[in-house]
Amino acid sequence: MPAPERIPPRGVSAGAVELLTHGELTVRGQIREASNAVLLCTVAYEGEQADCVYKPVAGERPLWDFPDGTLAQREVAAYEVSEATGWGLVPPTVLRDGPYGEGMCQLWIEGDADAAEPELLALVDGETPEDGWKAIGFAEVGEGRTALLVHADDARLRRLAVLDAVINNADRKGGHLLTGPGGRLYAIDHGVTFNVEDKLRTLLWGWAGEPLPGEAVAVLSRLDEGLGEGCALAEQLGSLITSAEVEALRERVAGLLASGVHPKPSGEWPAIPWPPV
Structure with a gap:
């Protein structure tokens, strides 16, 4: 056979x-x-x-x-x-x-071993990132030294930052990012999501407070429509998470549309997961 x-x-x-x-x-x-x-x-x-x-x-x-x-x-x-x-x-x-x-x-997503993909995360010296990078925060690297943890100013990561804000991801680590064939970015490990309380913890804070790109606003508008009562997406999610969690999801989407900016850390919950990678 x-x-x-x-x-x-x-x-x-x-x-x-x-x-x-x-x-x-x-x-x-x-x-x-x-x-x-x-x-x-x-x-x-x-x-x-x-x-x-x-x-x-x-x-x-x-x-x-x-x-x-x-x-x-x-x-x-x-x-x-x-x-x-x-x-x-x-x-x-x-x-x-x-x-x-x-x-x-x-x-299972198998990475492309032959692809020369740029780094998405890095530790760098200095207090400000170079062009093409966004600052996350400072990290201890041993012997009393600190380095600046940065992520790439990458459109794929920016989309993921929006998705994480929508689903209220409480654990976006660097190890959850996978690059597949053709440079396609995937994200895994979404078990701690959709909580009704604000629990967003992520490494992708580089755009915090910046205006959402037009692409993200269009996507959020479609999500807002798709989450209406009786819509297919809302019905499907209702079979997976609680009605209160679906309603909180609607509120997060509406809140992002109303503010027009990437969210900032709330200060009521650790902003960066540990360990970060």
Whole structure:
């Protein structure tokens, strides 16, 4: 029998979702650095095969500020919102049954080893970033020294900063950024999102207080419409997160449109996740 055809990491999203939803999951190993159970799998369906990540709800560690057993649903909700923006920043993600019960299943993104991608994060000397970079803050680098942590002034990261503000991402670390074939930026690990309280913690503060670009305003306007009562996106999210969280999402989108600027740290919650990478 011929070997299954391997689909590319980013192809037709609907095809990837169908594969993830209906395919047979085979566990290949565990990613032990993660705080929750993260299993590396292959998924095969109708002659196609791909690598994926499976995070069973049963392997989630309780958190004091999020309801138990909800992280997988939040990951899927983040994917749905990402798709609604049209930016495709989150790999195809579904909620499904698996070898260890219900969980999140997400397409594995393989980086392009041959691509000469510019750095997205860096530590630099001095108190101000060079052109093309945005300051995050100072970090201790040992022996009593500090360096300025910066991120690239990159349109892909700026889109992600807007998405994170919308979904109220409480944990945007540098290690959650993946560059796929063709320089496409992906973001992973969205289990701590959609809280009704402001919990935005991110490395992408470089645009804080700056006017939102026209592209972002147009996307937020579409989201505002799509989150109306009875709309498909709102209905879909309502099956994944609570009604209060959907309403808080609406309010965040409306708030961004009203202010017209990237949000600033609230001062009531640590602004940068730890560890940052």
